[in-house]
Amino acid sequence: MIHPAVAYGQNVSGYFDKPEKLKQNRKMYIPKVNLATDQTEIIEFMKRFSFATIITSKNNFPTATHLPFVVTTKDDHIVLSSHFAKANEHWQDIEDNSILIIFSEPHAYVSTKNYDKELNVPTWNYISIHAYGQGKLITDQEKTFEILEATIDNYEKIYRQQWDNFPEEYKLKMSKGIVAFEIIVTDLQAKKKLSQNRTETEQKKIIETLSNSKDTNEIIIAEYMKANLTDK
16 A cells, blocks of 8 residues: 555655655645545556656756656555666766656646636646656666566567567667666655536536547546546
């Protein structure tokens, strides 16, 4: 079971006995009505939209890289695994600096045509997860292969048979071009901005409009809105 403070967006660095710098209080702006606290739902979203952005800051200069992540849970921890291209120097910063990983993909413009009153402004609906944590570089070759194979199994399991049949020399050569790593999540903040502040009638109008869109993002947001209304 995930530590409850993680699911509720509280800093739990002391619980995981991490460095003092992780005890700083960081907050994504989340109005109470948009706060997501269901840990199962949060993890499912991270797994579904797992191509995320990892951000670090060194000497007051932020650096970001876009990577696919494998999301797992282990001993009350959420663990994020991925790998950098070795040529990307960003990997050099993840053990000595606090890390933010942003999971956010579906989003949708919401027109005032869906509102009951004309005196309104449009907005944007979206879901976003901010995961803070401490990084660990993987230098063990066997562990590196484990992360690579977990990534294969997650994104294209059928390719695993092809990979397993490759010569060990080739696989070793390919692995030398990457740097694998893991991140233990110490603070998780989740926001669902799904027009919860609007009337049920207006929400249903928005759902209908977005459901009939040809844009995949808008259709997905409609699905999340519909589920959110059902859970009320």
